[in-house]
Amino acid sequence: QVQLVQSGAEVKKPGASVKVSCKAAGDSFNKYMHWVRQAPGQGLEWMGVVNPRRGRPIYAQKFQGRVTMTRDMSTSTVYMELSSLRYEDTAVYYCARDNDRCGGTCPGLYDYWGQGTLVTVSS
Amino acid sequence: SSELTQDPAVSVALGQTVWITCQGDILRTYYASWYQQKPGQAPILVVYGENNRPSGIPDRFSGSRSGNTASLTITGTQAEDEADYYCNSLDSSSDHYVFGTGTKVTVL
DSSP states (O other): OOEEEEOOOEEEOTTOOEEEEEEEESTTTTSEEEEEEEOTTOOEEEEEEEOSSSSOOEEOGGGTTTEEEEEETTTTEEEEEEOSOOGGGOEEEEEEEEOOOSTTSSOOOEEEEOOOEEEEEOO | OOOOEEOSEEEEOTTSOEEEEEEOGGGGTSOOEEEEEOTTSOOEEEEBTTTBOOTTOOTTEEEEEETTEEEEEESSOOGGGOEEEEEEEEETTTTEEEEOOOEEEEEO
16 A cells, blocks of 8 residues: 655744655655645645655756755655745645656656645744 | 646536646647645546546546647536646656646536
8 A cells, every 4th residue: 555654744934944754655665756835725836856766856946956855765755855944935745656657658647645744934 | 838827717517527728838748647636635646648547536537638738528527526626747858847727626
């Protein structure tokens, strides 16, 4: 049974950093793992992707320089750290498993999602 | 452009058919994946590839593509289909993924 379990809600002050974890159970850890966020009342926003086994993460241009995505293969956990937090970073952050079922013709196929982690930036 | 544009909102009578479109040049290269999101919940995958549904998704959900436009069709819409729907694909020029702007479906 595939399950992505994320860490709990966080409240941070502007300028601080937050690190969200996503532990993968089941047949997940050889898959690409993405991070997606959703601000209150807004749409889904892709933040980046990490290959659990090799290669550098790829980050959305908007978050370059502020986000770091890592993985710990020993614990089947991926992490997303966002620094220099601003009020507008208040959002629910999701990890999502990318599972290519189309031989490369349908990238961005997220078949399992974490439950989401609410990060609130407040002074 | 790597944007994916969707109509903000559509409404459909119970039992009727609704079409949700997603437009963007990156769809000429790759198929879109479609996600349903209900308030307070994580998104779920409903359609992917040429026209495929994950296990457990009703067959009233279907997908298609023509040129730079992907479409999600719900045939015989049910009350429980009221939700936000997002498309997603990859911009091969940057290796960045893109979500559509989202469509709110209201069932009347």
